Amino acid sequence: MPFLSGTPPFRPERPVFALILGNTLLSTVPGVSGAGMSPEKTVLTPVLDSELITHGVIRSRKWKPNTPTGCPTPAVITRAMTSLLGLLPLFVNAGLTGQPVVPCFDMYGEPGRDPREGDAVPRARDLYTRGEQLGRFLSQSSDFLLLGECVPGGTTTALCVLRGLGIPARVSSSFVDNPVALKEAICARVRERIKAEGATDPLDIIRIGGDPMLAVAAGMASSFQGDTVLAGGTQMLAVAAVLRALGRKVPAVVTTVYVRDDPSAGFASMAEAIGARVFYVDPGFGALGHAGLARYCIGEVKEGIGAGGAMFLARIMGRSEEEIRETILSTAAGY
């Protein structure tokens, strides 16, 4: 397996790596998200991941950056790659339940609400506009935008939005066993609400059933002037689908082979339906000799907080596959 599928045409000189943090209260519904030690604690993951990426350690709480089975958070991979590149990411607060411990470009949004009970993102349109403002600001100095995200529970809101846009979507999960039935039940309720309103505008669909990240990411990608790559799994396909429905250029998407190979999601055919070019990163975690990272190969975690995109960026900026793998291994071994 090659490290990178295809031959990316990008030659970033002044890249910006933006990581959008957001919450949806759906992640607190038992069974929806595996991104945290317990359903209530999933909402903390974006704040802890951004602390880990920035400082290399978590000091704000007692916390192990691993799943209960010892699988490292993808923030470890992102941290390894940003250290290797000497690149400082830009954290964007799209709407979090708590205050971050690292400074963020703040959209002054709110966490997404449970879409079964009412509008999930009442200010979706405003967040999109603010995302556009940031994309324009970044265009002034940067020539390449890599856009990642961390939204626990976000694959469920992505499913709601993809289906709302008429795409026969299935979505991935950070669980080995994707809680498909629960996601489908939530999604069915959202479809009822979309139908009742007759909503077709993608920003209305985010308002009804999405999360704040989706609105901000679509805005940023829509206005950024240079090359844009969406870094993530099915959540970033939802962003691509929103952009297509808005009549905007659909950026390329980069993710890991662990997302591609998730039989419950059907990533490649969804990407094709949306018209998004996809690059897959295969870091070969099975052969690294790290039991936790090897669990990515059996479908645990798979991707998150721009990890696939971070490896992709390191590669297109000239780092060797060996350097990349060694840096991830030595970083993961430190936790």
Add this chain to the structure above:
Amino acid sequence: MPFLSGTPPFRPERPVFALILGNTLLSTVPGVSGAGMSPEKTVLTPVLDSELITHGVIRSRKWKPNTPTGCPTPAVITRAMTSLLGLLPLFVNAGLTGQPVVPCFDMYGEPGRDPREGDAVPRARDLYTRGEQLGRFLSQSSDFLLLGECVPGGTTTALCVLRGLGIPARVSSSFVDNPVALKEAICARVRERIKAEGATDPLDIIRIGGDPMLAVAAGMASSFQGDTVLAGGTQMLAVAAVLRALGRKVPAVVTTVYVRDDPSAGFASMAEAIGARVFYVDPGFGALGHAGLARYCIGEVKEGIGAGGAMFLARIMGRSEEEIRETILSTAAGY
């Protein structure tokens, strides 16, 4: 009078214009600040100014961007110049009492407290570190940093910090009649507290008697890799003095001739004592035919939210004096 004093050596290719917003509760003490219709309302000025600069209008409140005498807020000048240049500024929230209506890079600080009653900025050191992080982030893509601010009441905290650093400072004011006695009384209390603690570290002095902007600005200027220019009056001299005391390079300062000519402040001799190179902008508001702008010449407002620096930037980026004056006049006429 030339439009620009001296010959600035800067040739920005990818400039970033950062405007740091902050509050000190000192501005609510009657008589301290003229930046607002009433002492209580002064705290809103940074939020309203940033809205005006971003959108060209204030929609969030009923508000006239003029002093009671019809003198336009300096945000009108900054708006005119950023429009002329097609440049989007970066707003930085160093610590505000209310939520901004435009997205900001947020340091998650707090408004400065009344330094007569206890530490003004308990987390000054942390804010400095966060400012450094932002300066490093911006260095990745930009080659020139213009740093402005909006902190109502900030000349008083600047006075406290300058004196705390041993500089025989006097400070300017947005009032025609500078409330010197009141500022001196506040400053005397702060000096007692500095003395009682034996504080000499500039970040301790900001903690005791400064405001959140001073810490963030010093951090940003300290870590930014390209040319840095501080845009503002005596508040930016306080930032320069902090940098000198920290052993960092002292950036150039740009301000208006209206600040230079304030007899109550003694700007030029203070700048010399600090070792800061100064550029003065003389936009000739007396001859524009706008009664409100002409009031700048009799010492009202004088400067604020990077207005002097914005005119400076327009000039060094090749705009003619006539273009600059005409754009300011037509922008001010629209309010």
